[in-house]
Amino acid sequence: MSKSLRETKAAAPSIPGLPARMAAARLLAAVVDARTPLDGLTDAEHGHPQFRALEPRDRALVRAILVTALRHRRTVEALVAARLRSPLPANATTLSHILHVGATQVLFLDVPDSAAVDLAVSHAKADPRTARFAGLVNAVLRAIARDKAADLPKALAATEDAPEWFSARLRAAYGSELAEKILAAHRLESPTDFTVKSDPRRWAQEFGGIVLPTGSVRVGRLPAPVPELPGYDDGAWWVQDAAATLPARLLGAVEGLRVADLCAAPGGKTAQLAAAGAIVTAVDSSRSRLARLQTNLDRLGLEAAIVQADVLAWRPDAPFDAILLDAPCSSTGTVRRHPDVPWTKSPADIEKLADLQRRLLDAAVRLLNPGGKLVFSNCSLDPLEGEEMVRGFLAETDVVAFDPIRPDEIPGTDGFVTPEGFLRTTPADLVLPDAALSGLDGFFAARLRAVA
Numbered sequence: 001m002s003k004s005l006r007e008t009k010a011a012a013p014s015i016p017g018l019p020a021r022m023a024a025a026r027l028l029a030a031v032v033d034a035r036t037p038l039d040g041l042t043d044a045e046h047g048h049p050q051f052r053a054l055e056p057r058d059r060a061l062v063r064a065i066l067v068t069a070l071r072h073r074r075t076v077e078a079l080v081a082a083r084l085r086s087p088l089p090a091n092a093t094t095l096s097h098i099l100h101v102g103a104t105q106v107l108f109l110d111v112p113d114s115a116a117v118d119l120a121v122s123h124a125k126a127d128p129r130t131a132r133f134a135g136l137v138n139a140v141l142r143a144i145a146r147d148k149a150a151d152l153p154k155a156l157a158a159t160e161d162a163p164e165w166f167s168a169r170l171r172a173a174y175g176s177e178l179a180e181k182i183l184a185a186h187r188l189e190s191p192t193d194f195t196v197k198s199d200p201r202r203w204a205q206e207f208g209g210i211v212l213p214t215g216s217v218r219v220g221r222l223p224a225p226v227p228e229l230p231g232y233d234d235g236a237w238w239v240q241d242a243a244a245t246l247p248a249r250l251l252g253a254v255e256g257l258r259v260a261d262l263c264a265a266p267g268g269k270t271a272q273l274a275a276a277g278a279i280v281t282a283v284d285s286s287r288s289r290l291a292r293l294q295t296n297l298d299r300l301g302l303e304a305a306i307v308q309a310d311v312l313a314w315r316p317d318a319p320f321d322a323i324l325l326d327a328p329c330s331s332t333g334t335v336r337r338h339p340d341v342p343w344t345k346s347p348a349d350i351e352k353l354a355d356l357q358r359r360l361l362d363a364a365v366r367l368l369n370p371g372g373k374l375v376f377s378n379c380s381l382d383p384l385e386g387e388e389m390v391r392g393f394l395a396e397t398d399v400v401a402f403d404p405i406r407p408d409e410i411p412g413t414d415g416f417v418t419p420e421g422f423l424r425t426t427p428a429d430l431v432l433p434d435a436a437l438s439g440l441d442g443f444f445a446a447r448l449r450a451v452a
Contacts, residue, residue, distance in 0.1 A: 020058040021119045022126070023050045024065040025097040031070065031340045033093060038066060038340040069104040070339040071187055074159040076103045079151060083140040095130045095137075098123050102141045107152055113145040161187055166332070166342040169350075173383050174426070181428035182381070185439045190336035192219050192226075195245055195268065196237040197275060197300075203237060206230055210437060212430070213412025216242040220436045235300035240268040243333075243425040243443040247377035248324055249410050250423065250447050254278035257321040261304070262311045262364055265289030267296045269324055270304050280304035281320070283311060312363050319369045327357040329378035329385050333442025336427050354384045358393055365400045368450035374400065377423075377445040386444035387422055400448040422446050 027048055030036040041048045042063050051062060069076060080099050081087065088096055102120030105111040120141055124134040144151075160167050160183050170179035194217040196203045204211045207229065209219035217237070222229070231237055248269045251259065255277030261270045264282035266289060273280045274297070282304045284290050290306055297304060307314070311325075330345050330353055331338060361376055368374055378385055394402055404421025407414040416425050423445035432438045 015119070015122055017058075017115065017119050018122055018126070019050075020054055020061050021065075021101055021123055023048070023054060023058075024062045024069075024101045025094070025123065026050050027062065027066055028069055028097045028100060029093060031066070032073075032097075032343055035344040035346075037344055038070070038338065042066070064109060065101055065104055067339055068108045069100050070343060072104070072108060072156075072161050073100070073343070074161045075152075075155045076100050076107065078155045078159050079103060079107070079144055079148075080140060082151075083143045084136075092130075092133075094127060095124070095133050098127075098130060098137060099140060102137065103144055106141060106145045107148055117141040117145065156187075162335075162342050165347055169347070169382060173381065178426070178428060182426050182442075185427035186335045186339065188336065188435065188439070190241075190439065190441075191437050192222055193217065193240060193242045193245075194219070194237045195240045195272065197235075203231065210432075212242050214242050214245065214410065215412075216240070216245060218242065218437055220434070233299070235302075238268060238271055238296065238300060240272075241334075241337075241441040242430070243440040244268060244379070245272060246410060246413060246416070246423060246425070246443065247326060247375050247445045248272040248276075250375045250405060250445055251322045251324060251373055254322060258318070259322045259324065260316070260320045260364075260367060262323060262325045262360070263327055265293045267293035269326055271297065271300055271302055273324065274302040274304050275300075278322075281307060281316070283307045283309055283314060285310050311360055314363075314367075316367060319367055319372070321369055321372050323364055323368060323372070323374040324377070325360060325364045325374065326377045327360050329353050329357065329380040330382060331379055332381045333379040333425075333427070333444075336439065336441070350380075350382050350384055353380075354382075354389050357385060358389055361390075361393055362397070365397070365448065365450065368400070370450055370452040372450045373403065374448045374450070375445055376448065377443060379441055379443055381426060381442040386424070386446075387418075387420070390422070390446045394448075398451065400450050403447040403449040405445070405447055 027041045030041055031038055042051055080103055098120055102116050105116035106113050121134050121138045124130040124137045162183055170182055196217055200211045200215055200217050204217045207219045209217050212218050254273055257278055259273050259278040259280050261273060261280055261282045263284060264270050265284040265286060270280055270282045282293060287308055290308055294306055330350050331341050335341050365374055405417050405423050407417040416423055418424055425440045425443045427439045427442055430438055430440050
């Protein structure tokens with residue numbers, strides 16, 4: 001390494017804003033190249049060391065860069081590629097990530113173009129693998145900044161911001177028209193939904209939001225961080241996507257019933273069931289996630305029996321009147337808020353998860369009292385983890401029977417119930433006049449009843 005390069009690298013941390021951009025590029029590599037989930041990388045206590053070393057303000061910037069870069073990955077790729085005389089070498093991944101971080105700020109974030117470009121150039125100079133490409137970084141990003149007003153709309157119209165496997169599965173499942181609407185919804189920042197214990201209109205007014213037809217309170221832009229909002233310390237509400245509230249409600253009236261919430265953490269559905277008067281047993285295999293669930297219940301003033309166990313092997317002392325099994329899944333229904341999902345999952349992952357879900361369902365139905373209800377749900381958009389899995393399971397069991405969901409069971413959900421009697425939501429559903437307040441997480445649910 002030359003003396004000037006060593007001096008540049010040593011000086012890099014002292015350049016304001018550069019450590020955050022370097023962390024963003026490193027974490028983008030971890031997501032795209034190593035398929036590491038973004039939430040784990042940016043966890044305040046256990047995340048990537050380069051992220052944890054930053055001040056809170058810089059952590060927020062890194063998170064914003066990463067979420068936006070992943071949400072618009074194909075668009076950024078196209079605009080960068082259009083400024084290159086020849087494609088980057090296959091092994092030039094570090095250079096690619098530096099360009100993506102810089103271009104994301106230029107195109108989508110409230111960062112001065114000059115600052116985004118200059119910091120990307122400094123980043124390139126500070127890394128021995130990319131130092132000789134600093135001029136290229138400068139030229140490409142300045143060209144993108146100069147032409148973005150004309151070129152960005154064209155690039156957005158011409159690209160789908162998802163890997164090919166993901167787009168293909170959406171089209172196969174939903175048809176081209178709906179798949180395109182789902183992909184378009186994934187480009188938008190998701191609103192925040194609250195489940196409130198009472199008086200949703202009051203809380204909508206308090207937060208400057210609206211009451212959804214399903215009863216959730218929705219806010220486009222929060223007036224303050226969640227822990228600082230009115231009602232947080234009092235346990236008046238909890239954050240929960242409107243679609244995620246529906247599976248628990250499909251169990252009907254649960255007051256006084258023994259209900260198991262399987263794969264329960266972090267506890268939004270446990271809280272729903274407890275608030276509705278159920279005697280809840282919350283089961284999860286993760287000690288840390290159960291600790292978070294208990295903390296949430298304590299804040300909300302709600303109670304549930306907490307059990308750390310593998311659902312596949314758990315044998316409770318007595319069967320349950322009702323069971324909610326919100327099973328582990330690919331999470332492809334949550335791409336609006338977790339845009340790393342399509343880049344960290346694969347079709348093979350979906351197949352493995354569908355197999356796990358089927359085994360969990362087989363174990364769960366054997367914990368029901370005769371005539372008891374079970375709702376199976378997950379936040380996947382893929383029918384292999386939903387409709388197809390449940391149909392296959394029902395064809396091979398005599399322990400439970402299908403209990404079709406009726407369109408009129410829950411206010412505001414008639415459009416989410418399929419003719420077959422499944423619940424299915426997508427990010428393209430719940431279209432409201434304000435696009436920023438529209439949409440839902442993708443969710444699937446099916447209801448079964450134990451054979452008496």
